[in-house]
Amino acid sequence: MFVVTGATGNVGRALVRTLYEAGEQVTAVARRITAADAPDGVRTVAADLTDPATLGPALRGARAAFLLVPPVLAPEADAGVMAAVEAAGVGRIVVLTSQSAATRPESPGHGLRVRHFEDQAMASGLGWTVIRPGGFASNAYAWAESVRARREVFAPFADVPLPVVHPDDIAEVGAATLRDPAHDGRTYVLTGPELITPRQMTAALGDALGEELAFTELTRAEARARMLAFMPEAVADGTLDILGEPTADEQKISPDVERVLGRAPHSFATWAGQNAAAFG
Numbered sequence: 001m002f003v004v005t006g007a008t009g010n011v012g013r014a015l016v017r018t019l020y021e022a023g024e025q026v027t028a029v030a031r032r033i034t035a036a037d038a039p040d041g042v043r044t045v046a047a048d049l050t051d052p053a054t055l056g057p058a059l060r061g062a063r064a065a066f067l068l069v070p071p072v073l074a075p076e077a078d079a080g081v082m083a084a085v086e087a088a089g090v091g092r093i094v095v096l097t098s099q100s101a102a103t104r105p106e107s108p109g110h111g112l113r114v115r116h117f118e119d120q121a122m123a124s125g126l127g128w129t130v131i132r133p134g135g136f137a138s139n140a141y142a143w144a145e146s147v148r149a150r151r152e153v154f155a156p157f158a159d160v161p162l163p164v165v166h167p168d169d170i171a172e173v174g175a176a177t178l179r180d181p182a183h184d185g186r187t188y189v190l191t192g193p194e195l196i197t198p199r200q201m202t203a204a205l206g207d208a209l210g211e212e213l214a215f216t217e218l219t220r221a222e223a224r225a226r227m228l229a230f231m232p233e234a235v236a237d238g239t240l241d242i243l244g245e246p247t248a249d250e251q252k253i254s255p256d257v258e259r260v261l262g263r264a265p266h267s268f269a270t271w272a273g274q275n276a277a278a279f280g
Contacts, residue, residue, distance in 0.1 A: 095118060208273045
């Protein structure tokens with residue numbers, strides 16, 4: 001049996017579905033999950049990674065677990081998650097972190113947080129695999145309201161390209177690494193197949209909708225003000241650093257999706273076509 005934390009998110013929901021459709025027994029875990037959030041036949045357990053004491057019932061009987069990074073920097077909670085996994089007899093973990101663990105290890109809102117969790121995983125004595133995605137294609141959901149209302153996208157750094165990754169690719173890599181211990185001890189960086197700018201993403205989304213969308217470039221200060229409405233200051237600043245001044249490694253297209261899955265990663269245009277209804 002496999003345990004998937006963050007099972008109601010963009011990656012976790014797809015991972016639960018992928019494992020279930022492969023015939024695996026799955027326990028889907030999130031703070032407020034209900035049976036309606038997972039396919040029939042998938043066990044659901046409410047638990048919170050920031051409170052490791054809640055994880056025991058979710059982990060019972062699992063041979064491997066997919067772990068998200070708890071949302072706050074809490075060293076005692078990170079160690080507690082690993083202790084709970086070991087106490088439940090789970091032998092292997094797959095940890096979803098971020099490319100920033102390597103590219104910005106001192107960034108308080110990004111690399112510093114996820115690197116600490118990686119360090120706990122690697123020192124745990126468990127079999128481990130670390131998955132480090134770059135920016136998610138699904139971050140474009142932030143544009144949905146303005147596209148529905150005004151057929152317009154507002155974003156900073158209009159012509160700075162990054163290789164955004166489809167969440168389904170992350171989920172499929174997660175399923176492959178959970179199921180096969182040959183991936184133990186490895187770290188995979190996951191990106192999309194091409195560099196794409198916010199302006200180009202807007203055009204691809206417009207193609208998926210069958211109409212042209214307007215694009216308005218925000219200043220960094222304007223984008224920061226919008227981000228602070230739903231994310232901590234350090235996370236907003238770190239995100240803007242990546243979006244506006246990416247490092248060479250953050251703009252590098254990784255071969256790891258194809259290395260693990262034997263196929264090329266999906267493009268942003270594919271994601272836009274699959275999710276156009278959210279913008280209609």
